Amino acid sequence: MSESIRVENLTKCYGSVRAIEDLSFSINHGEVIGFLGPNGAGKSTTMRILCGLMPATSGRAYLGGISIARHPEKVRRRVGFMPENNPLPNEMRVSEYLRFRAELKGLSRGARKTRVGEVMEICNLDKKAKYKMIKTLSKGFRQRVGIADALLAKPDVIIMDEPTIGLDPHQIIGIRRLFNELKGQMTVIISSHILPEVEATCDRAIIINHGSIVALGTPMELCREFISESSYKIVARATSESIRSALNTVSPGISVVDESAPDALGIVTWIIKAPVGCDRTTGHTLIEALSADSSIFLQECSREHSHLEDVFLAATKHSWEENYAVQRRYQKKAQTLES
């Protein structure tokens, strides 16, 4: 697979503040990448640099082999960008705005009409919203106009900052389907806080925190790297002691982390965690052990998959704890000075 984006030691400073520091990664053509990170991590800064909207302080970035620093205008022709908050001119109609954007992006007169019709159909704007004023559109429709605009010139790379914000579940599924269709044809970079969406859509995720990459890989790779335990859910009518005793026979490393109150039928739900190293702890083994005890009436035993959310929290936890400790120190100092 050919390389679409390559970033080497990218750094951006706003005065004395380092927004991003020594970022290095590469993205292959046709990949869908999730760009994750807490607020202020440096995601938007990185995206703007990749779009050629702002220069980096140091480092190198290439898009389709073209240096972004040397030829930003060439890069902009190859990128479809949808910024956060999706600013749109309120006085224009949807079709007018997309025709205007198509003209700005250099589409010929003949191609403009066809392509505008195509993107409106892809984004479901052709039926209800085509002739509506943009200021009258709901948030979801405005997002769709932004996505349609990003797709207009069939760019090599599409970069979207929070594309699914404000969309209803049907629309989110539609966008997810769209990204799946684009896989292989265009490189897509999505920044989002809706982690299940990223997990369902993206080939790989890049997690950035305090301007540095803290995790990079497929969701499965990241789970293996950051999650040290696997989780199971057991639903049964039994006592806590009998469950713990049965689990102990499988492996002493297994622990019960949550136990619900019994319902009207006396059914209880347990969440257990097993160290990742215990790969022999399969559902089958658990079911066998639980079934062997006649006092346990087992209803369900299923594996709870670690999600990208858990990876995100684990990857950014260390930095969050550091920040929290610094805040607490300052608060104590302020209190001491006051007293």
Added chain:
Amino acid sequence: MLFYSTTTYVVGVFFLLLMGALFLTIVQEFSQIPQNVSLMEPFFQVFWMPVLFIVPLLTMKSIAEERRLCTLETLMTTSVSSWAIVLSKFLSIYFVYMLLWLLTCLFPFILTWVLGAEVTDLRVFDSAVLLGGLSFIAITGLFYIALGLFASSLTRSQLTAGILSFSFLFAVIVGGRFLAEVPFLSGSWAGPIEGSLEYFQTFIHLEDFTRGVLDSRPFFLYVSGTLLALGVTGLIVEAKS
């Protein structure tokens, strides 16, 4: 965006109503007291009144509002350069500005038609004064609109941009006359300064143009001022985006 915005049409109606009222007042004065000048001369002499309002109104939104709404950023994501953006905004505002002034040139035609085709009094319809006045409006309009765009590029607030634009225009149009009347500049030592200040006096340029004297010096003054203002605006847009 200018033609999609209701502000443009409100400004146009306000301008034409104001200029219509001014023209009517001049016609009434001419009908009461005999005059030996064309009525377009006093009409163009009050050009500063609508200009001080319509130029800020037309230009204040152009860059400030786009920056506030971040639509300038989405413009910059295309292959359009910041210079192209500034130039296109300048040309579109100038087009609207000149269109409005050209519409006011229908007033003497309407008056001639109302008074009857037999009236050939040059005081009613003097094409030389009309052309001279329009040339003055066209040349000064370049500079005033460039100043308005410059003011809009300095801030994200439309209101601040409007006030700045008004202040710049006031200083340029009326400031020269005030400076010429400052006491300490009336001494013999101030001769060269006084001469230089006269070069910048807008009303002297207007008099020359309406008398049919097309001097190249004001032309170079306003065109070079326009290029300077547009150049700085382009640099600001590029730097701030």
